[in-house]
Amino acid sequence: MGKSTLLRMIGGLQxxxxxxxxxxxxxxxxxxxxxxxxxxxxxGMLFQNGAxxxxxxxxxxxxxxxxxxxxxxxxxxxxxxxxxxxSVGLDxxxxxxxxxxxxxxxxxxxFARAIVREPDILLCDEPFSGLDPLNVTRIEELLMQLNxxxxxxxxVTSHHMASSLRMADQMILLRNHGxxxxxxxxxxxxxxxxxxxxxxxxxxAYLARLRELQNGPTTGSRV
Amino acid sequence: xxxxxxDLGTRSTSLVEGLGRISNFGGALxxxxxxxxxxxxxxxxxLYDAGVLSVxxxxxxxxxxxMVLGLQLYTxxxxxxxxxxxxAVVGLSLIRxxxxxxxxxxxxGRAGSAMTAEIGAMKATExxxxxxxxxxxPIHFVAMxxxxxLAISMPLLNALFITLSFAGxxxxxxxxxxxxxxxxxxxxxxxxxxxxxxxxSLLKSCIFxxxxxxxxxxxxxxxxxxxxxxxxxxxxxxxxxxxCILMADYMITALWGV
Amino acid sequence: MQSHPARDLLVGLFVLVGLIAxxxxxxxxGGLEIAGAERMVLQATFDDIGGLxxxxxxxxxxxxxxxxxxxxxxxxxxxxxxxxxxxxLDLSIDSSAAIRTxxxxxxxxxxxxxxxxxAVMKEGEEFSFxxxxxSIDKLIGQFVHNAGVSD
Numbered sequence: 219m220g221k222s223t224l225l226r227m228i229g230g231l232q233x234x235x236x237x238x239x240x241x242x243x244x245x246x247x248x249x250x251x252x253x254x255x256x257x258x259x260x261x262g263m264l265f266q267n268g269a270x271x272x273x274x275x276x277x278x279x280x281x282x283x284x285x286x287x288x289x290x291x292x293x294x295x296x297x298x299x300x301x302x303x304x305s306v307g308l309d310x311x312x313x314x315x316x317x318x319x320x321x322x323x324x325x326x327x328x329f330a331r332a333i334v335r336e337p338d339i340l341l342c343d344e345p346f347s348g349l350d351p352l353n354v355t356r357i358e359e360l361l362m363q364l365n366x367x368x369x370x371x372x373x374v375t376s377h378h379m380a381s382s383l384r385m386a387d388q389m390i391l392l393r394n395h396g397x398x399x400x401x402x403x404x405x406x407x408x409x410x411x412x413x414x415x416x417x418x419x420x421x422x423a424y425l426a427r428l429r430e431l432q433n434g435p436t437t438g439s440r441v
Numbered sequence: 442x443x444x445x446x447x448d449l450g451t452r453s454t455s456l457v458e459g460l461g462r463i464s465n466f467g468g469a470l471x472x473x474x475x476x477x478x479x480x481x482x483x484x485x486x487x488l489y490d491a492g493v494l495s496v497x498x499x500x501x502x503x504x505x506x507x508m509v510l511g512l513q514l515y516t517x518x519x520x521x522x523x524x525x526x527x528x529a530v531v532g533l534s535l536i537r538x539x540x541x542x543x544x545x546x547x548x549x550g551r552a553g554s555a556m557t558a559e560i561g562a563m564k565a566t567e568x569x570x571x572x573x574x575x576x577x578x579p580i581h582f583v584a585m586x587x588x589x590x591l592a593i594s595m596p597l598l599n600a601l602f603i604t605l606s607f608a609g610x611x612x613x614x615x616x617x618x619x620x621x622x623x624x625x626x627x628x629x630x631x632x633x634x635x636x637x638x639x640x641x642s643l644l645k646s647c648i649f650x651x652x653x654x655x656x657x658x659x660x661x662x663x664x665x666x667x668x669x670x671x672x673x674x675x676x677x678x679x680x681x682x683x684x685c686i687l688m689a690d691y692m693i694t695a696l697w698g699v
Numbered sequence: 700m701q702s703h704p705a706r707d708l709l710v711g712l713f714v715l716v717g718l719i720a721x722x723x724x725x726x727x728x729g730g731l732e733i734a735g736a737e738r739m740v741l742q743a744t745f746d747d748i749g750g751l752x753x754x755x756x757x758x759x760x761x762x763x764x765x766x767x768x769x770x771x772x773x774x775x776x777x778x779x780x781x782x783x784x785x786x787x788l789d790l791s792i793d794s795s796a797a798i799r800t801x802x803x804x805x806x807x808x809x810x811x812x813x814x815x816x817x818a819v820m821k822e823g824e825e826f827s828f829x830x831x832x833x834s835i836d837k838l839i840g841q842f843v844h845n846a847g848v849s850d
Contacts, residue, residue, distance in 0.1 A: 231570050255576040262574075270573030271563070273486070283575040286479060333574075490708050532728065588718045597717025605721040607728075631806070632753050635729030642724070 221375035221394055225341045228373065229263050230254040242338065259287065262332035264342040268324045270331070272373070277312035280331045289334065302330040306360060322353035322425065339371045340364065346378045354378070356383060379417050380424040391416050391421040402414065449523060466580070466659045470552070472587055473581035474681040483586040490550040490559075491587065492594035496601065498551050503602035506543060507609020510534065515614050520568070524620050528628025531610040536638045538690065540603040542647035545653065545686040547599060548591070549679055553615060553657040558585055560661025561671035588654030595650025596643050641697050648693065649686045656682045721727040740768060742825040743796040748778040748805055749832025752797055756808045757782050764788060767809065782809060791816040795828035805831060 221246045221373045226232040227239050244257045270279045271370040271440045280302060281295045290298065299312060311328045316324060325345065332340060342361065358381050376382050382389060390403075391413065398413060405413055415427045423424040476482050510531050518524050519684065561581060562568055569579040591618065614620045657678050664674030704827070748770065757765040763786030775780040793814030800807050811826075822825075 226570070231573060241522050251573070253579075258574055258576045263571070265567045265571055267566060269567040270570050271571070272566070282479075282572075282577065286575070332572075351659050485707055485710050486703075488710050490714070491708045492717075496713060515740055520735075534849075536724070570742075594713075596702035597714065600717055600720035600724055604723055631754075631756065633728045633741075635725055639724050643721075688751065 222343050224266065224392070225244045225263070225343050225373065225375055228339075228341055229261055230257060238370045260338045262335070262337035262340045264325075264328050264340065264345055266343045266347060268316065270315070270328055270330035272316045274315075275312065276314050276316070276327050279316070279327065282333050284333050299330075302334045303327070307356065311338070313418070322349055325349065325353070325357065326360075329357070332363065333370075333428065336368065337370070339373065340374065342374045344375055344377070346376055346381060354381060357374075362383065383417075383424055442517075450561075460532075463655065463659050467655050469580050469659065470584055470655065471576060473585045474589065476581060478552065478586045479577075479582060482517070487590035488594065490555065491548070491590040492597065495548050495551045495594065495598055499547055499598045499602050500605045502547055502639075503540075504609040504612075505604035506539065507531070507535070507606030507611075508541075509609075510606070511610035511613030512617075515618050519618075524618075524622045525624050525628055527610065527614045527620060528625040528630075529632030531607065531614075532629040532633045532639065535603050535606050536633055536642045537625040538694070540606070541599050541642055541649060542645060542686060542690050544595065544599040544602045545624065545649035545690075546606060546683055547602075548595060548650075549653055549682040549686065551657055552594070553653045553682050554592065554675045554679050556591070556657040558663040558671055558675045559660060560587075561582065561674045563663040564662065564664055565666040567666075579662065580658075584658035585684065586657050588651075592647065592650035592656035595653070596646040599642065599646035607637065609649070634689065637697075641693070644697075645690060645693050650688055652685050652689060653682045656685065712768065722803045737752045737786040738765070738783045739822040741790075741820060742783060743780050743782060743809070744773065745778045745798060745824065745829050745831045746781060747831040747834070748780065748798055749800075751780070751807045751809070751832065755806065757784055757811060758808055759788070759813070764811075777783060780809070782833050784811075786822070789819045790814075792818045792820050792824070793827060794820065795830060796826040797830035798832040800833070 223232060227234055227246075228241055230239075230241075230249065233247055237247075241257060242260060246254065246257065249257070270276075271282070274282070277296065277299055280299045284290050284295045284298060285418060296312075300309075303309065303311065306329050308323060308326055308330070311319065311327070316327070319327060329345075332342075340361075345357050345361070349357070354389070361372050361374065362385060367371050374385070375383070386402055389400060389402055393412065393416065396439065400408070405417065408414065411412070511527065514530050515524060515527055518526050518530070530662045560569075563583065569583065571578045572582055583601050611622070611625060616621045658679070660674040660678040738820065741836075751767065753767050753770060755767045756763045757767065764783055768781040768783040770781075771779045780796075790811065791814040793816045795812050795814065797810050797812065798807055799810045814828075
C-alpha cells in the first residue's frame with residue numbers, strides 16, 4: 219500500500235499530488251528532472267527486482283555511475299567495483315550478465331550498485347522479498363553494517379515485520395487510512411489493536427521473545 | 442450525440458497532447474546528441490541491432506521485389522515492344538519510391554518494433570528509473586544511440602535494397618527473359634539522375650530513419666510499465682511509424698517535385 | 700563495455716557494404732561526378748525541341764559525349780539548350796546539332812554532326828546550325844496531305 223510510491227517520491231521519481239517532499243533540505247516536488255540530479259547524487263536506491271541493466275555485465279552495471287559522474291579510469295573503476303562486490307560477499311562475478319545471477323546475487327549486485335558512490339541516503343524497496351532466510355540475514359547484516367560504519371541513512375520498506383523490528387530506529391506503519399509512526403519499542407508496548415494486528419504473527423512472536431530476553435532492538439535504520 | 446462530440450474533442454486534444462509530448466521528447470533527444478554517447482560500444486551495439494540484423498531481410502526483400510518488377514514490367518513493356526525501357530522504369534520506381542518506402546516499412550517491422558520492445562521492457566523492469574536514480578539521463582543513455590543508429594542504418598539499408606532489387610530485375614529481365622544486359626544497364630543509368638533521383642531517395646530514407654528512431658524510442662520510453670503495455674507500445678510503433686513513413690513519402694515527393 | 704569482436708566486425712562490414720551500395724547508386728547509376736571531369740558548355744537554339752529533356756545524351760557518331768544541362772526559352776521564344784560535353788573534343792565551328800530519336804518511339808537525344816572548318820568551338824559558344832526535332836504526327840500529316848493532293 220504505497221510503500222514503493224513513497225520511496226519513489228523520496229527519490230523524485232514520482233511527484234506527490236499534494237504536500238511536500240523534503241530530502242536533505244531540498245524540496246523535490248517542483249524540481250525538474252535535471253534539478254533533481256544533484257539531489258540524487260547523494261541517494262542510492264535498491265529497487266525491488268534490482269533494476270540492473272540486463273544488456274550490461276555486472277562490472278558495467280556497478281561501474282556506470284562511476285563512469286558517468288567521476289573521472290576515475292577504467293582500472294580504478296574495476297578496483298572499486300571489486301571492492302564493493304566483496305563487501306557484499308561476491309567475488310569474480312564482474313563479467314556475468316544479470317540473467318546469469320541467482321535472485322540473492324542479483325539483489326546483492328544491485329545493492330553494490332546503490333552504494334558504489336557512497337551515498338548519504340540509501341532507499342531500499344522490499345530488500346527481503348522473495349529471498350531465502352540465509353540471504354535475508356545477509357542483507358540485513360549489510361544494511362546494519364552500512365548504517366553503523368558509514369553512517370548512512372537507510373530507508374527500508376518491508377513486509378518482513380521481524381527484520382524491520384530487529385533493524386529499525388524508527389518505523390512507520392502505512393495503513394489504508396493514514397499511518398502510525400514510532401520506534402519499535404513503542405510498537406512493542408502499544409496496545410493499539412490496529413498496530414498489533416499489523417505486526418502480525420511474526421512480529422508479535424518476535425516481540426514476545428524480545429521481552430523474554432529483556433533486550434532492546436539493536437541499532438538499525440532510521441528515517 | 443453530445444457524448445460523441447465530446448469524445449471527438451477528447452480525442453483531438455489527446456492527439457495534440459501526444460504530438461506535444463513526442464516533440465518534447467524529440468527536443469530532448471536532439472539536445473542529448475550534443476553530448477557524445479557514454480560509450481561508443483552502445484552505439485555499435487545499436488547499429489548491430491538496427492542495421493546488421495536487418496541486412497538479410499532487406500536484401501532478400503529487395504531481390505524479390507526486383508524480380509517481381511522485372512517480370513511484370515518486362516511482360517507489359519514487351520507488348521508494346523518497349524522492353525528496352527525496363528531499366529529506366531525499374532530504376533526510377535525503385536530509387537524514388539519503392540526503395541525508401543519498402544525499406545522503411547521493413548526496418549520498422551524488424552528493428553523499430555524490437556527497439557520499442559527492448560526499451561519498454563527496460564522501463565517495465567525499472568531499469569530506466571534505476572538510471573534516473575543514478576542521475577543518468579535515460580534519453581541520453583538508452584534512446585540516443587539507438588535513434589542515431591536507426592537514422593544511419595536506414596539510408597545504408599535503402600541503398601542495399603535498391604542495389605539488390607536492380608540485381609533481381611536483371612536476373613529476371615536479362616537472364617530469364619533474354620533482354621540484353623547492356624540495354625538494361627544503360628537504360629537504368631541514363632534514366633536515373635543523381636540530384637533528383639538518388640538525392641531524393643537518400644533524403645527520404647534519412648527522414649524515415651529519423652522518424653522511426655524518434656517514434657520507436659518515444660514509444661518505448663512512454664509505454665505502460667507492464668507486459669501488456671510493452672505489447673501495445675510495440676504495435677503502436679509499427680502502426681505509427683508505417684503511417685508516418687507513408688505520409689512523409691507523399692509530402693517529400695510533392696515538395697521535391699516529381 | 701564487453702568487447703564483441705565478431706559483432707564489431709559485422710557492424711563494420713554492414714557500414715562498408717552499405718556505403719559501397721550507396722556509392723554504386725550515386726556514381727554509376729546516378730552519374731554523379733566527384734572529380735568533376737573536364738566539361739565545356741555549348742549552346743544550341745532550336746525552333747522545336749519535341750520531347751527532349753534535361754540529361755538527354757549528346758552523341759557524336761552515336762557515341763555518348765555529354766548531356767543536356769538545361770533547357771530554357773530565350774527572348775525570341777526559341778528553345779535555348781545548354782549542352783555539357785567533354786572538353787577536349789575538337790568540334791569545328793560549323794558543326795551542327797540535331798535532335799534525333801533513338802528508334803521510332805525511343806528517347807530523344809542530340810546528335811552533333813561535324814563541320815569542315817579548322818577553327819574549333821570553345822566554352823560557351825553557340826552552334827550555328829541546328830536541326831529541330833522531327834515530329835512524327837507532323838510527318839504523318841504531311842504524308843496524308845501529299846497523298847491527298849496527288850490523287
